[in-house]
Amino acid sequence: MAFMTEVAKLINRALHELIIDGIKYEPIAGQFYEMRLFEEKEIEEYLTRMYHVQSKDSRTPYDYIVYESDTEHKVAERLDTDERRMR
Numbered sequence: 544m545a546f547m548t549e550v551a552k553l554i555n556r557a558l559h560e561l562i563i564d565g566i567k568y569e570p571i572a573g574q575f576y577e578m579r580l581f582e583e584k585e586i587e588e589y590l591t592r593m594y595h596v597q598s599k600d601s602r603t604p605y606d607y608i609v610y611e612s613d614t615e616h617k618v619a620e621r622l623d624t625d626e627r628r629m630r
Contacts, residue, residue: 593609594610
């Protein structure tokens with residue numbers, strides 16, 4: 544379990560570095576993916592839809608959870624602040 548948690552953290556860190564660098568992949572019909580920079584507005588929109596996990600136990604290997612709606616944000620927050628611990 545600890546190994547998988549650490550692997551997930553490393554993958555997330557690498558993904559966040561890509562986001563910070565402003566790179567995303569665009570599908571092109573019949574070709575591989577093109578790399579191009581995010582527009583500033585796209586980065587700002589993405590970053591405003593991230594819930595920062597406060598709990599320090601093993602309930603999730605993630606530091607941030609991306610949400611698409613207020614309902615998803617509320618669910619992430621409730622799970623994060625729930626006093627019951629995962630086994």
